[in-house]
Amino acid sequence: MSRKREGLRDFFAHYLPLYKGYKKEVTAAVVGMVLTSAATGAIAYMVKPLMDRIFIEKDVQMLYLVPVFIIAAFVAKGLGTYMQSYAMSYVGQDVVRKLRDNMLSHLMYLGVDFHQKIHSGELISRINNDIERIQVAISTQLATFLRELLTALVLLGVVIYQSPRLALYTLIIVPMVAFPVDYLSKRLKKLSHRSQEKNADLLQRLSENFANYEMIQSYNAQAYEVERFRAFNRSFFETNMKTVRVQLMITPILELVAAVAITIFIILGGREVLIEGTMTTGQFFSFLTALSLLIDPVRRLSNLYSRFQNAVAAHERISQMMGETPSVVSGTRPLDTIERLTFEKVGLRYGQKRALEGIDLEIVKGEVVGLVGDSGGGKSSLVNLVLRFYDPTEGKVLLNGVDARCFDLQALRSRMAVVTQRVYIVNDTVLANVAYGDKAPNRKKVEEALKKANLWDFVASLPEGVDTILQENGANLSGGQRQRIAIARALYKEPDILILDEATSALDNKSESAVMETIYRLKESLMVLIVAHRLTTVERADTILVFEEGRIVCRGKKEVLERDCEAFRQLYRKEKGA
Ligand SMILES: Nc1ncnc2c1ncn2[C@@H]1O[C@H](COP(=O)(O)OP(=O)(O)O)[C@@H](O)[C@H]1O
């Protein structure tokens, strides 16, 4: 309980100061709030003259005056509520807009390790749902809380003013109303939570089905998938119906309890008016009106606490994420060109998992290095270290003889280009895809890069050439074309270090050797690291590194390895056998 309260305090300590930037809106909200609660109080109060002056004293003038007041009060109430809600929504939406921007820019700069740890679906759901919860809390719910609290106080004032004695009884009776409603609300909250989970399951199933429909059809598994969906769907339905049952109970129960309470007051108040004569009829009805108007604010206030808790939980999740710092920190030294790449006794661990051990290596400009070995051997991990996606757990990676951690990270990455099996195609022109990240794309260079990647003929044959829009994920390209776009993208960057991590696996032999031809032609101005899934890809390399369980077990030219390295011969045999 106290932890919950603490969470609430942290939440407001974090968000309330933001309201300082919205003086105009906050003023409007306060004015609107006062207007609403004063008008509600006035409506309840008005019942007294309505009764006493019109019906008891039969004052005809009042008969025409009171309705005008009543309408005016309702207009004021509506206006006030609108003003307040609008102003608060504005603040909430605007704060959340900024939060969303901050969150994406924060997440975009966090390390690769963070994104590998946390599922992208979870990140999206946080950016989406958690922020939504915070927005509702700091706009609508806070507004409701303040407004209903003030309204309840004003109405309570009317209640006490009209009859302090009867008011005393409300202290007993109001909680009586609140209790069952509170119980049902809690139950409802649990159910709606469960329903959200089931809905997420359902969406997950749908997206999996649509993403894999080719597979599903080729295995004739439609019926199986439909059956699986049906089970999730039914369970979602059942939870929803449970929710409906509880939801529909709330209003009748509330009304019944309220009716009982009001009946009690009719008896108690009636005695005061008729028998004891301590109250006028008007006073009594005004009292009763104020009391029935009180039910709504009290009910809303009692709901709010648990709703705020949702926002607190959302805030805690988001803060935790915003508190994550990039594990790879940029240095300050500028970096114009990389001439030499050195690994000194480098080891890398992912948590407990050891991926590299005792790596010594030196590559200079003009060299092509091939990395081979069984899957899981540590080849991609070495690439991760070159790109500084991770820093070594032991030893050092040096660029031009200086620890890579000293250099400005952006400068470092701008001197390297990597192509992996997974290609990111942006839903934009070929030009924008090849000149990706370049604010001023150079058409001539794009054409050059496409030629080098052996893709120019294809692009030139497209209806709009390099200005043709590519579909998201490259749906209108073949796997090989996608990879060649990525290779062109890497070449466009004119890097000092070019890394191909199984980048040619989707290419046929002819395309692959064309790309390799280009790379060997450019090699004087480059360091090239090629992780190959086929030994033929790297047979011309200046050095081949053979990886086995995180270590380099042999290195040298192909001819040397064939003669001296058992691990290499084994790989060769495996490939021939396959
Ligand atoms: N992000 C990661 N978290 C934990 N373990 C990883 C991660 N990436 C790779 N590994 C593990 O490190 C080892 C080396 O992987 P990797 O460098 O990808 O090998 P390769 O590219 O040679 O197939 C493997 O055992 C792999 O399971």
Ligand SMILES: [Mg+2]
């Ligand atoms: Mg790999």
